[in-house]
Amino acid sequence: MGEDGARRPPGTWIRALVLHTTRGIPGGRDLRPQKILPGLGPARRTARATNQWWSSNGTCAGAHLLVDFDGTVACFADLVTEMTYHATSVNAHTIGIEIAQGPNAELWEGQLDAVVHLVDWLTARFDIQRQIPDLYRGSLARLREGGRDVVGVYGHRDQSAMRGEGDPGNEVFRRLGDVGYEPFDFGSGADRMAWRPRQRLLGVADDGVAGPMTCNAIRAFQRNHELPETGLADAATRAILERVDEPV
Ligand SMILES: [Zn+2]
Structure with a gap:
């Protein structure tokens, strides 16, 4: 729906990656803590099911990429030329990445390793500086207002007050920080x-x-x-x- 598959404006500078979890737990009324399990999760074809869901439901969101429980990466849209409907105000100039989350809020270590590899590849390919939010500070006005001056890798939770802490949670940002992504307080313009x-x-x-x-x-x-x-x-x-x- 929305911008899914719509063309990006010609010459768009893709300046950020937006990370999500498919269930966004903890968030909304579901405040169970995110669980990080060892190894890889099951090959459950979340990618295929997600694609069918996004394709058949007129009110749900999309994303360019999804990292499945077992670390498989699925691509649903052309990263360069197409927009997807994943984070409203910033869709035109960002790439959306969903991390498949299990029904009990679970993610897997190996799955998160795959996310870090994917983010490394995308930041190198698109010249996106490796910087991340230092902390979760709620949604940021800069991003709600379009995020045109925000470069780097941030979460849906940083862009929208409608999503909770678990979209995508702290763990993926901790891992990016561990491999050298520079933390900034984006809210203050640091x-x-x-x-x-x-x-x-x-x-x-x-x-x-x-x-x-x-x-x-x-x-x-x-x-x-x-x-x-x-x-x-x-x-x-x-x-x-x-x-x-x-x-x-
Ligand atoms: Zn999201």
Whole structure:
């Protein structure tokens, strides 16, 4: 429904990934704690069932990708050219990723590992800086108002007051933090405050929003410092950026 399959506006800069859980538990009236089970979950064809549900029900949401209990990744829409109806205000310029959640609020360790691999691949492919919310602070006005200045990986819960803490829960963000995703208080604009001096050093407009020009400047900076040219401000790149004296 809604924007499912609608074309993105031509030339859209895809600037963020939005993580979800299919049941959003804990949330709403179901406040059972999210359970993280060892290994991989059963191959239950959640992807197929979800696709049938989204295809047959006119009032439910969609997403581009779903990570099933067993770590299988299913893709339902063209990531570049199509929108999906997963997080209202930010749909036009984000990719939606559902994490299949069991009926008793369960997710699996191996499934979450697959989500981290997928997010790593997508951030590299789309030049999306690896930054995440530092904490769950309820839905953020910046995102409700369109999120055009928010780059990175965030949750449905950060965008919408209609979803609870469990969409997608803390565990997936903890794992992304463990592999180097930079935590920011997006609500206070801490991400933009961190990026402005970096952009001045890189010689691009210092609006605090790390877009395509910033990523290209990071690649040139990395080339000059014999770092892998990823375009992403990883820890090694930041360490050098923050040592360089700001030009006068
Ligand atoms: Zn959601």
